[in-house]
Amino acid sequence: MIMDDYLVNGLDFITMLDNGAKNLASDFERINALNVFPVPDGDTGTNMSLTISGGVKEGKNLNEINIGKISKAVSRAMVLSARGNSGVILSQFFKGLSIGLDGYESVSVKQFAEAMIQGTKRAYSVVSNPTEGTILTIMREAGEEAYSKLDSSTTMEEYLVHYLKSANSSLERTPELLPVLKKAGVIDSGGAGFILIIEGMLRAITGDVIEGPTAYDNAPKAVNTSGFNADSELTYGYCTEFILQLQNSKVNVESFDLNIITDFLKSIGNSIVSFKDEDLIKVHVHTFDPGIVLTECRKYGEFVTLKIENMNVQHSESSDYQEATEATAKEHKKYALVAVANGSGLVKTFKEMGVDEVVTGGQTMNTSTQDFISAFEKIDADNILVFPNNSNILMAANVAADTYDKANIYVVPTKTISEGYSAISMLNFDSDDINTILAEEAEAISNVSTLEVTYSIRDTVINDIDIKKGDFICLYNNELISCDKNRLEAVKKAFNAISDFKDKQVLTVLCGQDVAIEEFNELHQYAETLNSYIEVYPIQGDQDIYSYIIGIE
Numbered sequence: 001m002i003m004d005d006y007l008v009n010g011l012d013f014i015t016m017l018d019n020g021a022k023n024l025a026s027d028f029e030r031i032n033a034l035n036v037f038p039v040p041d042g043d044t045g046t047n048m049s050l051t052i053s054g055g056v057k058e059g060k061n062l063n064e065i066n067i068g069k070i071s072k073a074v075s076r077a078m079v080l081s082a083r084g085n086s087g088v089i090l091s092q093f094f095k096g097l098s099i100g101l102d103g104y105e106s107v108s109v110k111q112f113a114e115a116m117i118q119g120t121k122r123a124y125s126v127v128s129n130p131t132e133g134t135i136l137t138i139m140r141e142a143g144e145e146a147y148s149k150l151d152s153s154t155t156m157e158e159y160l161v162h163y164l165k166s167a168n169s170s171l172e173r174t175p176e177l178l179p180v181l182k183k184a185g186v187i188d189s190g191g192a193g194f195i196l197i198i199e200g201m202l203r204a205i206t207g208d209v210i211e212g213p214t215a216y217d218n219a220p221k222a223v224n225t226s227g228f229n230a231d232s233e234l235t236y237g238y239c240t241e242f243i244l245q246l247q248n249s250k251v252n253v254e255s256f257d258l259n260i261i262t263d264f265l266k267s268i269g270n271s272i273v274s275f276k277d278e279d280l281i282k283v284h285v286h287t288f289d290p291g292i293v294l295t296e297c298r299k300y301g302e303f304v305t306l307k308i309e310n311m312n313v314q315h316s317e318s319s320d321y322q323e324a325t326e327a328t329a330k331e332h333k334k335y336a337l338v339a340v341a342n343g344s345g346l347v348k349t350f351k352e353m354g355v356d357e358v359v360t361g362g363q364t365m366n367t368s369t370q371d372f373i374s375a376f377e378k379i380d381a382d383n384i385l386v387f388p389n390n391s392n393i394l395m396a397a398n399v400a401a402d403t404y405d406k407a408n409i410y411v412v413p414t415k416t417i418s419e420g421y422s423a424i425s426m427l428n429f430d431s432d433d434i435n436t437i438l439a440e441e442a443e444a445i446s447n448v449s450t451l452e453v454t455y456s457i458r459d460t461v462i463n464d465i466d467i468k469k470g471d472f473i474c475l476y477n478n479e480l481i482s483c484d485k486n487r488l489e490a491v492k493k494a495f496n497a498i499s500d501f502k503d504k505q506v507l508t509v510l511c512g513q514d515v516a517i518e519e520f521n522e523l524h525q526y527a528e529t530l531n532s533y534i535e536v537y538p539i540q541g542d543q544d545i546y547s548y549i550i551g552i553e
Contacts, residue, residue: 010062017059019200020201021197031196032189035189036186044086047082048194052090054080057077067104078095079095084395087366088369090123091399095122096123097122109155113150116147123136134174134188137174141170142164142170236311238287239284269285269286290308336379336381337355337385338358338376340390341359345540345541357375373404376407384408389416390415421551449551455470463479465482492523503531506537509536510549512541524538
């Protein structure tokens with residue numbers, strides 16, 4: 001419970017936020033289901049839960065009473081944990097909030113309310129074309145309405161009651177502001193998730209502490225020591241990770257050069273990921289002597305978190321083993337590529353096309369800002385081109401690009417796997433001019449349309465198409481154009497619904513893990529009956545959720 005009705009300190013803040021995260025975690029599946037299209041990849045609730053829980057985990061480790069310091073640490077962790085557009089917007093809201101709270105031990109209700117409005121402004125600033133009827137509208141309207149009701153006697157509880165009431169009213173209006181929501185018969189999912197957080201914060205003030213886990217509160221796994229005993233030899237070293245708080249008493253924090261640490265790590269380890277965020281440094285390294293690493297890094301600051309694991313013990317189940325055995329020196333390149341893909345076939349295909357790092361992610365688990373930064377760290381290049389291949393990952397890629405400073409990062413705005421495949425296949429570095437290269441990539445993307453085939457998770461009516469749960473549905477450039485109980489029939493209907501199909505030249509068919517060759521052959525033959533000149537190229541993508549992702553050019 002908040003101890004003072006009119007002042008909020010750091011411990012109060014993290015208690016409120018923890019309760020908000022738990023409230024969201026307890027109902028995130030309902031938020032996921034609030035998808036405009038009835039497809040099984042609704043992940044707004046998951047993304048928001050992972051994002052806020054990353055911040056809460058960091059804040060709970062600090063035991064800090066200063067609200068400025070704890071909100072800053074929380075927002076940093078949220079930015080790195082952010083997944084999906086909703087997660088990025090949420091992280092930026094709390095980034096703005098932390099800016100408003102900066103320098104304060106505790107704040108009054110009015111100061112907190114002003115910081116909440118600053119959070120909204122920050123969230124709006126990261127969206128290139130803000131759309132009303134989304135989480136942004138709810139943040140703005142609730143913040144302004146609750147602030148307008150403040151007076152000298154308003155308690156923190158009363159403020160959040162006003163905020164929550166206004167937020168709920170705003171949420172109910174979202175279908176009127178955004179026709180696509182009204183057509184689908186749903187409210188905005190991001191806004192609904194945000195309201196769960198605010199509701200949990202209010203419940204903390206009233207003493208209603210929510211029991212249960214957040215997205216990061218997993219029970220520790222039992223350590224399997226069968227791979228390392230009294231007679232074993234340490235062959236893989238230690239996976240060493242920590243966050244270092246730079247200290248003014250030891251270095252000039254503002255001008256401290258991260259390369260001092262990075263160059264040292266290169267001399268005694270590999271698989272190095274290092275990242276400076278203002279006065280904090282995050283490090284991941286594989287080394288045979290973590291003690292030397294810790295001694296060296298303590299010259300510059302003190303540890304906030306620290307984890308050391310024996311990779312011989314990890315090797316049968318941990319990705320760190322794969323990193324340890326596959327880590328090789330990277331040649332320096334002028335241009336390098338990072339792409340997002342889900343499915344072993346797609347990963348293999350992108351690697352064969354020259355992509356340096358394929359980040360696992362996509363429809364059901366969006367790539368985080370930190371995932372992109374970790375991929376950048378594995379590449380030695382002057383310029384890195386990033387292909388998010390998903391509209392819900394694009395924002396996280398842009399935040400990562402803005403954050404990273406060891407190379408020039410250029411995000412090629414591919415919103416589907418088909419766009420990414422075409423853009424990478426058309427990539428040409430002959431001009432050696434990045435603006436020319438990006439312009440050519442933009443043109444390649446503009447020539448691609450995408451047909452995605454999946455199944456419905458609920459009954460609904462969209463575009464006058466009556467959809468039943470379990471039906472196969474086809475989305476063409478994110479518009480639902482057909483459905484059928486039979487998957488192949490749904491695709492045939494979609495081909496017929498594409499008005500200029502007869503003018504198309506190429507179909508690149510990425511086949512999911514559940515597609516049989518016989519079905520693909522029938523699809524191929526049907527496409528040629530509609531357009532005898534079209535060329536059809538199959539790729540075994542092995543992706544889940546979407547049986548077919550078809551690039552049409």
